[in-house]
Ligand SMILES: Nc1ncnc2c1ncn2[C@@H]1O[C@H](COP(=O)(O)OP(=O)(O)OP(=O)(O)O)[C@@H](O)[C@H]1O
């Protein structure tokens with residue numbers, strides 16, 4: 204950070220993601236979701252530090268990979284990205300058709316009529332209307348820019364797709380359509396990390412859910428358990444669900460801590476209804492949950 208300030212935007216994020224699987228990464232604004240995605244693609248600012256490892260199925264370790272490898276063989280090819288701010292990632296002076304054509308040509312080698320056809324097919328996959336292909340980015344609504352970015356991200360057929368808020372700015376019907384297309388992409392054998400605020404979209408397509416709070420993954424659970432009767436185990440994750448309009452509609456009191464000034468122990472303790480003295484130590488992620496007094500697991504609850 205300028206002025207020498209140091210922010211631990213993401214710490215202790217550990218998970219596996221298999222081909223054909225969709226993991227939804229959820230959590231409040233500013234908790235580190237996009238930083239995690241950027242780190243995997245080597246897209247963090249030059250002064251950012253990363254440690255640990257992130258290994259692709261083919262063995263490549265992303266955090267230590269050099270820029271040349273990332274640019275030539277990773278971005279778009281081995282790891283696709285639907286960026287969080289699609290408008291910022293589209294080239295302003297070129298039409299969507301021309302940008303899609305360049306990406307298709309580069310990643311698939313298609314030329315001529317096959318190229319034109321592949322461009323339209325790519326647009327259709329992301330529900331981008333063919334009639335708008337000759338528009339420039341500034342002529343697109345937020346939703347259309349989102350769909351253009353999704354179309355671009357799907358072209359390379361990368362084994363891993365990172366979709367950062369892929370449904371922002373879309374109405375419910377298009378949210379569902381986009382989510383379903385991403386699910387089909389996973390079903391076709393791709394690994395999908397979907398970063399989202401939209402828990403309904405996560406429930407619709409995710410196999411597992413990872414909850415992030417203040418830069419750490421505090422729970423990873425099967426989506427069926429997480430959204431089902433048992434519910435999540437971490438108090439923050441339970442509150443996140445309770446905050447949904449279609450559930451209790453009870454906002455989480457308080458604010459997440461500043462990442463530059465994290466409290467010493469559990470970062471959620473200040474907002475937790477049941478903190479105890481042990482919460483002064485950071486809880487490790489154990490059995491899928493990082494909490495000193497998690498809600499009982501489904502099997503424990505059903506035995507009680
Ligand atoms: N380039 C940067 N320089 C300094 N701090 C940054 C930078 N990018 C992100 N941060 C900080 O890292 C933290 C995590 O940001 P991130 O964008 O990953 O959050 P997020 O979970 O994706 O939020 P949102 O849901 O709003 O997209 C934030 O507190 C942010 O201020």
Ligand code: NI
Pocket residue numbers: 236237238287367
């Ligand atoms: Ni983000």
